[in-house]
Amino acid sequence: MKSENEIKMWTPTTAFLVLIMIFGLVIMVYRLFKGLGAVTNLSDRFPWGLWIGVDVLGGVAMAAGGFLIAGAVYILNMKKYRPIVRAAILNAFFGYLLAATAITLDIGLPWNIWHPIVMWQIHSVMWVVAIHVVLYTSTLATESSPMFFEKFGMEKAAGFIHKIIVPVVLFGVLLSTLHQSSLGAVYLIAARKLSPFWYNSQVPTLFLISAVMMGLSMVSFETILSEKYLGHKADIGILSGLARGTLITGVILFIAKIWFLFRGPGIPAAFNGTMEANMYLLEMIVGVVLPIILLSMKNVRENMKSIFFVDILVISGVLLNRLNVSIFGVYRDQAATGFSYFPTWMEFVVTFAFIAFAIIGFKVSVKYLRVFPKTEAQH
Amino acid sequence: MADTKPKGVLVDLTRCIGCRGCQIACKEWNERSVKKTVMYGNFTNPPELNSECYTNIRYIEQDNGGVPVWSFVKNQCLHCKNPACASVCPVEALKKTEAGPVTYNFERCIGCRYCMLACPFYIPKYEWEKAVPWVRKCTFCSERVANGLVPACIKVCPTQTMYYSDFDGVRAEAERRISENPGKYVSHIYGKEEAGGTSWIYISGVPFETLGFNMAIPAQPYPDLTWAYIKKIPAVIGVVIAAGAVSWAITRRNKNMDKEE
Numbered sequence: 001m002k003s004e005n006e007i008k009m010w011t012p013t014t015a016f017l018v019l020i021m022i023f024g025l026v027i028m029v030y031r032l033f034k035g036l037g038a039v040t041n042l043s044d045r046f047p048w049g050l051w052i053g054v055d056v057l058g059g060v061a062m063a064a065g066g067f068l069i070a071g072a073v074y075i076l077n078m079k080k081y082r083p084i085v086r087a088a089i090l091n092a093f094f095g096y097l098l099a100a101t102a103i104t105l106d107i108g109l110p111w112n113i114w115h116p117i118v119m120w121q122i123h124s125v126m127w128v129v130a131i132h133v134v135l136y137t138s139t140l141a142t143e144s145s146p147m148f149f150e151k152f153g154m155e156k157a158a159g160f161i162h163k164i165i166v167p168v169v170l171f172g173v174l175l176s177t178l179h180q181s182s183l184g185a186v187y188l189i190a191a192r193k194l195s196p197f198w199y200n201s202q203v204p205t206l207f208l209i210s211a212v213m214m215g216l217s218m219v220s221f222e223t224i225l226s227e228k229y230l231g232h233k234a235d236i237g238i239l240s241g242l243a244r245g246t247l248i249t250g251v252i253l254f255i256a257k258i259w260f261l262f263r264g265p266g267i268p269a270a271f272n273g274t275m276e277a278n279m280y281l282l283e284m285i286v287g288v289v290l291p292i293i294l295l296s297m298k299n300v301r302e303n304m305k306s307i308f309f310v311d312i313l314v315i316s317g318v319l320l321n322r323l324n325v326s327i328f329g330v331y332r333d334q335a336a337t338g339f340s341y342f343p344t345w346m347e348f349v350v351t352f353a354f355i356a357f358a359i360i361g362f363k364v365s366v367k368y369l370r371v372f373p374k375t376e377a378q379h
Numbered sequence: 380m381a382d383t384k385p386k387g388v389l390v391d392l393t394r395c396i397g398c399r400g401c402q403i404a405c406k407e408w409n410e411r412s413v414k415k416t417v418m419y420g421n422f423t424n425p426p427e428l429n430s431e432c433y434t435n436i437r438y439i440e441q442d443n444g445g446v447p448v449w450s451f452v453k454n455q456c457l458h459c460k461n462p463a464c465a466s467v468c469p470v471e472a473l474k475k476t477e478a479g480p481v482t483y484n485f486e487r488c489i490g491c492r493y494c495m496l497a498c499p500f501y502i503p504k505y506e507w508e509k510a511v512p513w514v515r516k517c518t519f520c521s522e523r524v525a526n527g528l529v530p531a532c533i534k535v536c537p538t539q540t541m542y543y544s545d546f547d548g549v550r551a552e553a554e555r556r557i558s559e560n561p562g563k564y565v566s567h568i569y570g571k572e573e574a575g576g577t578s579w580i581y582i583s584g585v586p587f588e589t590l591g592f593n594m595a596i597p598a599q600p601y602p603d604l605t606w607a608y609i610k611k612i613p614a615v616i617g618v619v620i621a622a623g624a625v626s627w628a629i630t631r632r633n634k635n636m637d638k639e640e
Binding site for chain 1: 470596612
């Protein structure tokens with residue numbers, strides 16, 4: 001484990017990421033003054049685009065690792081995962097900050113973002129989503145606060161959080177279960193709009209299962225990256241455990257997806273060569289089938305390099321799923337009217353800026369806070 | 380004098396001559412400007428509703444045994460009885476009023492555009508080019524209706540294409556016209572069942588599916604689709620908390636037993 005000052009702050013990669021962040025920030029300010037039309041390619045037929053698909057839906061799914069590892073360690077007492085629990089929670093916190101900022105930027109009237117807190121409309125899934133973002137981001141802040149308290153020598157405050165950590169984590173597990181599934185529930189209203197490859201009555205459940213798969217892979221991915229670049233010594237036992245979790249979730253997701261394919265458009269429809277069918281196959285092969293085949297082999301589950309490769313497959317697959325639900329699954333219906341959507345370069349830059357923010361935020365935290373344990377168990 | 384029953388409109392497509400007076404009246408009353416359009420081989424103009432245009436007439440030319448037949452379809456918000464847009468709005472900016480119109484309150488809106496995804500008829504439009512954008516759609520001239528006046532488009536229509544009355548009255552009138560004029564109308568009232576019923580309904584002399592109407596819209600009210608999820612939330616809360624507490628207690632006891640050993 002490198003000590004605090006061994007992590008070099010200004011590497012060329014970091015400088016590049018900071019540059020993207022600054023560039024993204026300029027575009028965000030421009031968007032505030034000029035409106036969505038000046039920055040995005042959104043239109044009346046494509047009201048939601050890249051920012052919703054990747055930054056919000058993808059970002060929240062990526063953050064699922066936080067509630068899973070926190071739940072495993074604090075509720076199920078799986079001590080094995082204690083060394084990565086702080087990293088997983090911190091990553092989830094950055095993921096949610098990212099998603100919350102992205103949604104604020106994406107809505108037409110960002111200064112009204114607080115309205116759902118006081119203007120209740122319990123029949124709206126969007127209201128449910130909004131309340132969960134607020135509550136869970138606060139919960140994640142509470143869960144990661146001991147790291148900051150320790151840094152500033154506030155041992156009493158850190159001790160207090162540690163005392164209430166079990167109910168806080170349980171609350172976080174509850175909010176995440178509801179939030180991950182409610183993002184899928186948003187699309188329940190899009191009957192006859194969203195392609196039947198993705199539309200079914202259980203789209204909330206599928207969102208939850210795929211978020212679990214994504215969350216486990218993401219934690220593993222970040223742990224390996226931290227080993228590579230931040231001097232954290234990754235424990236292969238932890239990574240194999242996460243890989244086994246990914247495999248089990250992957251099998252459940254596979255069965256569920258095949259069932260809804262069979263019940264919906266029918267299994268042969270996946271091979272009819274249309275854009276939707278091909279996107280569905282790509283998502284299924286990259287994100288579900290290949291990971292299951294690879295992870296079912298013991299030697300793959302016990303090798304850091306191969307686990308890293310599978311992690312990338314799963315993360316890409318679930319991101320692709322969110323893009324399919326939000327953009328490709330509604331594309332043909334809308335494009336028939338002569339409209340089309342491809343993000344502007346500015347939408348891409350802002351998306352990359354958010355990712356850069358999450359990476360740099362995590363790096364700074366690892367440098368200055370005790371994210372990973374020194375050698376002996378903490379708390 | 381204004382009565383308090385919820386209002387509805389019957390659009391009798393056999394009466395429309397495509398003069399577009401309604402489009403102009405709507406623009407005047409709602410103070411809408413225009414968006415530039417280009418020739419594209421069809422008389423429908425603008426080709427789609429937009430934030431400056433709440434209603435338009437679709438021009439459809441069909442071939443009836445070598446004779447060209449024109450149909451004109453007035454297109455605007457149908458003001459559903461149980462609107463998807465209002466049910467998904469997180470802040471109740473869109474609302475179904477007692478009087479019938481589905482109205483929009485900019486003061487509440489956050490601009491999430493979920494209404495645009497939810498509406499099965501693609502009605503709500505957005506002011507993409509503005510820094511302070513509104514959601515825009517037909518208002519059913521709610522202020523006029525509240526003051527006992529008929530909506531602007533109906534007021535100017537020279538052929539009485541639209542029959543304005545109370546919700547039940549327009550349905551009865553639609554049934555009456557179909558039954559008293561055998562062969563004149565197809566036997567379907569569009570909006571009677573679609574999306575759980577709409578305040579604006581249509582009758583037509585040619586099949587609706589050939590006029591650009593979406594026939595795949597289910598009869599189920601759209602808000603039911605998302606309510607199926609939301610109503611389960613209290614149960615999920617109970618199950619997750621109970622399961623979490625029980626597993627915590629069990630695993631904690633195991634841990635303590637480990638220690639004792």
